Structure formats: C-alpha cells, structure tokens
C-alpha cells in the first residue's frame with residue numbers, strides 16, 4: 612500500500628496556515644502590516660507600555676506592524692525610531708533606517724537622532740534568518756538580544772523598559788539572568804497571538820538598575 616506522504620513544513624503548509632490564521636485575517640482587516648501587531652497590542656494591554664509623548668526605539672521593525680501600534684498608541688505624539696535590515700515602507704510618525712543593528716553605523720544613526728534624549732521604551736522583535744542549525748541560530752539570536760540589552764541599558768530612562776523577543780532553549784537562562792541583573796523587574800510574556808508551536812516568548816524588563824552616562828552625539 613502506498614504510504615501517505617509525510618507532512619513537512621513545506622511552503623504550501625506554511626501558506627495554508629498563513630491564510631487561515633485568524634490573526635492574519637484580522638491584520639488584513641484592520642490595516643496592520645503583519646499579525647505581529649497583536650503580540651504587542653496584547654502585551655501593551657496588560658503592561659501599559661505605550662503612552663503619548665514617549666521616545667520608542669523599535670529594533671527589527673520590518674514590515675512595520677509594531678511601529679504602527681506604537682504610533683497609534685502614542686497618538687502621533689512622541690518619536691518612534693525604527694531599524695531593520697529590510698526596507699520598511701514609509702510609515703507616518705516613524706523615523707526608519709534600513710540597517711544592521713550589529714553594525715556601528717546603525718548605532719551611530721540612533722545616537723545622532725537621539726542626541727542626549729533618553730528612551731522610554733526599547734522594543735526588539737529581531738530574529739535572524741534561520742539557517743536550520745539550531746545552536747548556530749540560537750547563538751546569533753542571543754547576540755542580537757545582547758546588543759538590544761546593551762543599548763537599552765545605555766539609553767533607557769530610569770523608569771524605562773525593554774521588551775525583547777527570545778527563543779526558549781540554549782542561551783535562554785543566561786539571557787534572562789542578564790536581564791535580571793540589568794532591570795529591577797523582569798517578567799515573561801507569551802501573548803496568545805504568538806503561535807503555540809513557536810518557542811518564542813517576550814522578556815519585559817522595567818526600570819534599569821544601572822544607568823550609563825549618555826555620551827554626547829557627534830553632530831558632524
């Protein structure tokens with residue numbers, strides 16, 4: 612008897628899940644660029660992160676749904692500075708750089724734009740392209756998380772917060788411990804909009820415990 616073909620995580624299976632996903636449909640109906648918007652909306656509903664007048668830095672912003680949420684919640688008052696390797700289509704209310712957050716010139720762009728202003732909220736939804744080699748992918752992901760944490764520690768206001776996506780597995784405990792050293796409070800969030808089968812969770816750190824002096828940006 613012919614064996615039923617094994618179900619693989621093929622492109623067509625992904626496409627089927629994508630078009631039938633309730634959050635994908637909702638995002639299309641409500642004008643969000645991706646279903647990821649609902650992860651931030653859920654976390655914000657619970658943790659009240661976004662308010663008018665804030666300065667928000669969004670790392671790994673493409674296609675831009677977290678920026679959309681931030682701009683909406685802030686009622687277009689305040690600043691959203693966003694970075695991604697990929698282009699982000701123009702989004703009124705957000706200042707966007709296409710750049711690699713691991714590169715010094717990307718950090719320099721942020722520093723130049725912020726001048727000496729501190730940041731209320733750092734968002735990092737960065738995820739590297741997966742090679743399929745789990746340990747390598749985890750290591751690259753945690754390198755990005757570490758850079759987001761370093762940036763947050765350097766730039767956050769005393770009552771500021773960092774929301775960062777992490778994948779549970781190798782490196783998780785070390786990174787959570789680093790967050791616990793850096794913030795007075797650290798909680799884990801797994802929004803319903805995050806797929807059950809995904810090992811992603813979000814760590815939310817509030818109130819950095821050690822503030823580094825902000826260096827004056829080079830205005831040249």
Ligand code: SAM
Pocket residue numbers: 644645647648670671672673674675676677678694695696697710711712713736737738739740755
């Ligand atoms: N939060 C986004 C939204 O709501 O539209 C979705 C972010 S997506 C899950 C992860 C993003 O991280 C990708 O667009 C990817 O290009 C970006 N990324 C990965 N590595 C990066 C890096 N080194 N610098 C900047 N962005 C990076």
